[in-house]
Amino acid sequence: MQGGNWRREEAVAVIPTDDELRRELAHGPLKRSGFDERLRRRIEERLDETPVRRPFRPSRLAGMGMGVCLVIAAVVLLIRLHPGNTGGTQQQLADSSGSDTVAGSATAVADAEETPRRSVLLLGLRQDTDGAASAYRTLLVSGGPDASDWSAADGDGIIMPYRTDFWRLDVQEIQGNNGTFRLVGAYNASRGDTGTLPPVRAGGGGIGPIEERILFAGNRYVGIARLTSGEWTYRMMDIADLSQPRNVRLIASDAERHMVPAVQTDGRLGVAETDAPERLGGIDEWTLARKAGRWIAVGREEGAGKRMESAVRRELPYAIGSVIVAHNELALYWDDIRAVQPAAVDAVTSPARNMAVILTDRKIVIYSMKNGKLDREMLDMELKPGETVIMAEWATHVDYVDEWIRRVSELFGGAPASRALP
Numbered sequence: 001m002q003g004g005n006w007r008r009e010e011a012v013a014v015i016p017t018d019d020e021l022r023r024e025l026a027h028g029p030l031k032r033s034g035f036d037e038r039l040r041r042r043i044e045e046r047l048d049e050t051p052v053r054r055p056f057r058p059s060r061l062a063g064m065g066m067g068v069c070l071v072i073a074a075v076v077l078l079i080r081l082h083p084g085n086t087g088g089t090q091q092q093l094a095d096s097s098g099s100d101t102v103a104g105s106a107t108a109v110a111d112a113e114e115t116p117r118r119s120v121l122l123l124g125l126r127q128d129t130d131g132a133a134s135a136y137r138t139l140l141v142s143g144g145p146d147a148s149d150w151s152a153a154d155g156d157g158i159i160m161p162y163r164t165d166f167w168r169l170d171v172q173e174i175q176g177n178n179g180t181f182r183l184v185g186a187y188n189a190s191r192g193d194t195g196t197l198p199p200v201r202a203g204g205g206g207i208g209p210i211e212e213r214i215l216f217a218g219n220r221y222v223g224i225a226r227l228t229s230g231e232w233t234y235r236m237m238d239i240a241d242l243s244q245p246r247n248v249r250l251i252a253s254d255a256e257r258h259m260v261p262a263v264q265t266d267g268r269l270g271v272a273e274t275d276a277p278e279r280l281g282g283i284d285e286w287t288l289a290r291k292a293g294r295w296i297a298v299g300r301e302e303g304a305g306k307r308m309e310s311a312v313r314r315e316l317p318y319a320i321g322s323v324i325v326a327h328n329e330l331a332l333y334w335d336d337i338r339a340v341q342p343a344a345v346d347a348v349t350s351p352a353r354n355m356a357v358i359l360t361d362r363k364i365v366i367y368s369m370k371n372g373k374l375d376r377e378m379l380d381m382e383l384k385p386g387e388t389v390i391m392a393e394w395a396t397h398v399d400y401v402d403e404w405i406r407r408v409s410e411l412f413g414g415a416p417a418s419r420a421l422p
Contacts, residue, residue: 117396118144119350120404121357123364124158124217124391127384133182134213136170138391140408141366142401143355143378150378152366155412160217161393162239165190166407169217169242172197176248179209183251184224186242189411201247210251216288216295217391218325221259221271223287228252234287234300236260236271261286261297261316268321269297286316290389293330293337293347295320327351327394331372340374341365346389352396359383 123139138159143150158169168189174181185197208229215234216223222237228251235258250256261280262272272279286299297316320328331349338344343360349369350356356367356374366379395404 116145117352117354117398118142118149118401119352119355120395120401121348121350121355122159122161122391122393122404122408123348123357123389124160124214125384125387126214126390127387128213129386133171133173133211136214136390138408139364139381140405140412141355141357141379142405143350143366143368145354147378150366150368152379152381153409153412154381155408158214158217158391159189159408159411160186160222160239160391161395161404162188162220166411167239167243168411169214169222169239170197171212171214172200174200176207176209178207180211181209181248182211183246183248184212184214184222184237184242185246186222186239188243190407198243199245201245201249207248207252210248214390218288218295218393219323221324223390225287226251234285236287261299261318263318264321264323266321267318269316269318270321270323280316283316288320288324289313290346291315292334293332293349295325295328327392331369332356332374336373348389348392350396351394359389 119142121139121141123141125137125139127135127137129135136158137154137156139152139154140159141152160167160169165188167186169184169186171182172185174183181200183200185200187197211227213225214222215225216236217239220239222239222242224235224237226233226235233254235256237258241257247256259271259273261283262270263280264270269280282301283299284301286297288295289298290296297318297320298313299316300313329349329351330347331353332347334347337347337356337358341358341360343362344358345361346359348357353372354369356369358365358367360383362383364381364383365377366381368375368378395401
């Protein structure tokens with residue numbers, strides 16, 4: 001879900017008209033793909049000159065080889081600087097020596113960039129129903145250039161990729177002296193942990209019921225909504241902390257370790273420790289929410305006089321950094337999505353721009369993408385009443401696609417996958 005960058009100094013060292021090229025680069029696109037009339041004449045004059053015989057030296061042969069390599073590097077640089085004129089540049093190169101080698105190199109670069117890729121999505125969903133605890137499930141969706149690449153399966157709970165492993169997030173229910181505790185926990189499912197969530201330390205009596213819901217899961221962070229004493233608060237937690245025993249007394253007194261928003265040096269929103277100096281001042285509670293196919297940060301200001309309810313949440317005016325969400329780009333216009341699926345409520349697209357998953361009020365529709373647009377409907381699945389997206393994690397690199405499919409399918413217990421029709 002890229003080729004290297006040539007440094008301009010290397011190109012200048014092998015082009016005879018280096019000063020002129022620098023002036024051309026300073027004033028916009030190169031004329032005639034970087035070859036002007038004077039340069040063409042100078043090359044032709046040099047080709048017509050009678051060669052002067054000199055004694056053969058091995059060092060000259062090495063120098064000639066290095067010179068040829070530098071010329072090839074310079075021409076590839078010019079081609080990449082002006083992709084729109086690639087055809088014209090290659091036609092001019094066909095009239096000079098070594099054109100086959102250079103044109104072949106340029107074609108290889110283009111082919112590498114256009115190689116079809118596969119995508120795998122882990123889509124986490126939370127289902128809220130009146131009078132019942134929230135339920136969670138994870139969808140495993142894969143797609144690629146071939147019809148056989150497309151499949152979808154689901155499993156209970158949230159399977160969240162963290163570092164090189166997959167962790168399971170879920171809510172455990174414990175009966176306390178004064179009510180029920182429903183608390184979020186996590187464990188490393190890939191490592192073969194016990195398969196149960198970490199224990200909860202109930203502490204002394206007098207603590208009423210506590211309910212937690214997962215609002216967001218991504219990278220290493222988990223957004224939680226917590227209901228205590230009839231009021232909701234919102235906290236961002238590190239998944240490593242959720243894998244440790246949790247103390248009900250600390251939770252009830254809001255003394256449990258959590259993360260606060262902080263503005264990074266690039267101006268995007270990151271996270272910090274509660275007492276970090278770079279924390280975003282004035283924001284007491286925050287989490288992530290979905291809006292038109294993207295994650296946004298929402299928060300409640302300190303001293304607002306009441307807990308963070310849906311009516312008082314406000315969107316924080318910062319783009320979300322990759323430390324929280326690795327991929328937060330929707331590669332389609334929302335109006336174009338609604339034109340195909342008028343009942344769309346959410347959507348995600350692959351970093352490779354070859355897959356789109358659109359959620360309507362009743363179903364999940366999976367499309368292939370081509371040239372930045374929706375191509376074909378490949379699969380659809382039921383969206384249960386009250387389900388919303390809480391996680392969207394992608395794998396597009398060739399080293400991870402098959403690994404994600406294999407390992408997550410095992411965690412699902414080998415559940416059969418739905419496959420696209422040919």
